[in-house]
Amino acid sequence: MIRLDRLELTLPSQAGDVQILKGLDLEIGGGETVSVVGPSGSGKSSMMMIVGGLERPTAGTVRVAGHSLGEMSEDALARFRRENVGIVFQDFHLVPTMTALENVAIPLEFAGRKDAFDRAAESLEKVGLGHRLSHYPGQLSGGEQQRTALARAFATGPKILLADEPTGNLDGETGRQVIDLLFELCQTDGSTLMLITHDPALAERCDRRVQLIDGHITDDGRAQATPSKAAARKAG
Ligand SMILES: Nc1ncnc2c1ncn2[C@@H]1O[C@H](COP(=O)(O)OP(=O)(O)O)[C@@H](O)[C@H]1O
Ligand SMILES: [Mg+2]
Secondary structure, eight states, X not given: OEEEEEEEEEXXXXXXXXXXXXXXXXXXXXXXXXXXXXXXXXXXXXXXXXXXXXXXXXXXXXXXXXXXXXXXXXXXXXXXXXHHEEEEETTOOOOTTSOHHHXXXXXHHHTTOTTHHHHHHHHHHHTTOTTOTTOOGXXXXXXXXXXXXXXXXXXXXXXEEEEESTTXXXXXXXXXXXXXXXXXXXXXXXXXXXXXXXXXXXXXXXXXXXXXXXXXXXXXXXTTOOHHHHHHHHHO
């Protein structure tokens, strides 16, 4: 589902070019849940942006859901993101001037769904926010905002769900509820999950743990992969 080959990312900065990703090789199968761990600044978010088609690699190849992202035009990349990727960020990234319902309807409208608002309401009901449709983000708690972001990310039935420290701004119990929901939605939809986290217990809940240090993958988690979890999920 996701395959990186010798992936490199170099970005310009005032002090000269910064090499951020230094030749990543990684393969993630359909339906796998993979955590990405590593020190701050090691390149986790950058890797995720490339997988999501939001950033282009400097060298190497990135294949996601059958698409070779490096070769695609901006239009094609935008379509790829719409059709395949859901993303959740630490700070929710909701549009403050839109209601929860409108926020969740955005990707559905972009996808040309005539029933965007009905489906958005369904998606919000699934995350337990059927009673908050017309609330603005500022009127929602942190946990509710992240659940709204989950509803938006899953509304289009993405093959791949990317989450960048989704519990980073939430207290422990709220974070756990959001994560339970995230895993439940991935399982129901059979989505592949790439989850950046600093929380070892959370990383442990995934099939595999990929470790990134200073722009290198130092452990791709294959050795400690638990196929039983993936198999159990498929069977169940
Ligand atoms: N747009 C950018 N231009 C230059 N350097 C960047 C840019 N974005 C991130 N970096 C640098 O790349 C490195 C990796 O960043 P990031 O992928 O955000 O790491 P992580 O998510 O693991 O904390 C950091 O040193 C960061 O300062
Ligand atoms: Mg980051």
